[in-house]
Amino acid sequence: MADKSKVGKQYATAPWEVERCKIRELVQAIGDTNPIYVDKQAAIK
Incomplete structure (x- = not known):
């Protein structure tokens, strides 16, 4: 079963080459x- 406590939570981004x-x-x-x-x-374009 999926952990729904993470739904809608925002996380910091990081650059990735x-x-x-x-x-x-x-x-x-x-x-x-x-x-x-x-x-x-x-x-x-």
């Missing part, structure tokens, strides 16, 4: 074909 190759691996694994994940120019 991810290499492009890891993003590419993820989108290939999940089958997402959106070019913003693998094409730098598409992501800039």
Whole structure:
């Protein structure tokens, strides 16, 4: 059973660097074909 005491609670964020190759691996694994994940120019737009 899920712990519902955490629902709606906010937590601090922290920066996390991810290499492009890891993003590419993820989108290939999940089958997402959106070019913003693998094409730098598409992501800039």
